[in-house]
Amino acid sequence: MLRFLTAGESHGPELVVVVEGLPAGVEVSVEALDRDLARRLAGYGRGARSTKIELDRAKVVSGLAGGRTTGAPVAIRIVNRDFATQPADSKPLTTPRPGHADLAGRLKYGLADFRLVRERASARETAARVAAGGLAKQQLTPFGVQVGSFVLEVGGIAAGLERPLDLLDSSGLQSHGARAEDDPMRCPDPKASERMCRAVDEAGAAGETLGGVFCVFATGVPAGLGSYVQWDRKLDGRLAQAMLSVHAVKGVEVGRAFDLARVRGTQAQDMIEWRDSAIVRPTNRAGGLEAGVTTGQPIVVRAAMKPLSSVRAQMVSVDFETGEPMDSPYVRSDVCSVPAAAVVGEAMVAWVLADALTERFGQDRLDAMLAALDAVRDVDLPRRIGSP
DSSP states (O other): OOEEEEEOOTTSSEEEEEEEOOOBTOBOOHHHHHHHHHHHHOSTTOOHIIIIIOOOOOEEEESEETTEEOSSOEEEEEEOTTGGGSOSOOOOOOSOOTTSSHHHHHHHHOOSOHHHHHHHHSGGGHHHHHHHHHHHHHHHGGGTOEEEEEEEEETTEEOOOSSOGGGOOHHHHHHHHHHHHTSTTOOSOHHHHHHHHHHHHHHHHTTOOOOEEEEEEEESOOTTOBOSSSGGGOHHHHHHHHHHTSTTEEEEEETTHHHHTTSOGGGSSOOOEEETTEEEOSOOTTTTEETTEEOSSOEEEEEEEOOOSOOSSOOEEEOTTTOOEEEOOOOOOOSOOHHHHHHHHHHHHHHHHHHHHHHHHOSSBHHHHHHHHHHHHHHTOOSOEEOO
């Protein structure tokens, strides 16, 4: 129902994203898009390019009239301020870097210069995704859906939360997300954040990088999004694919997936109770999804991000021009970008939810979609499904 395409290279003149399928009538704030782009650049452990050179701004060039979507494709440009600093001629890179797309791109596309691979495979592309996800967030807002994120772990240092995620209601998750906004690691636990920052400093001094775990949540999500009737319509599968597409993310869990793998069946369910004329689920172990369909509880997704592959420490590789062993070339990089990845994860979750929303309630006009949601609530869901 919704789709977007991005174009552009890491050190090229600009990134472009074209978003198709947004209903007419969505109020769009370019300032909100710019705030999300700035959030993607922030976070302790980012390199100079993110903190001093790139000041991303969204320039909407089509699809809006009077600040609202028209139903036509929305095109956004994000100019790369780093482009002017690039040399006119660069020697081809013939040594692939372990952990990157260099070798895979050579084997797939036959590109002799590994620079051509890295330019498109770079995480710089996620700026365009954040812009697309920002539009999706603004489509979700009239439906009462809010998407946020926070960092749970960096370099093996975990945040200490007062309550497990499966016991947090919408306000609890939003509180964590709000506290994370003012923290350099986007972590809701200030003490853990301080330790994370020290670990990043130590890793940077040693020429190393750090990964971690972040959580993306969505509150106010209507029940009934997604479907169990075909494998590719299950919403948890769609969310997992979207999250795994984020650079360096190697694992995703919905709810308490990996913990539930270690307990018995009676400890893995979310009981259904009747309180004050409403259906209530005391826990949210399933992360807001059962059988690939939203339950009305908050969506909770966690993602594991590996340490970034661009390290100053020597890594063994092979020069494809000479066939000789060669140290992997180092390209400037962040020491840790887990906080930034959390913002990208927000964009991807928002996009999948906006797509599922248009799938269920139509996509031509926002007012018609809202009316369709009201009709479903009145007929199919006469009583509120509550969070703990």
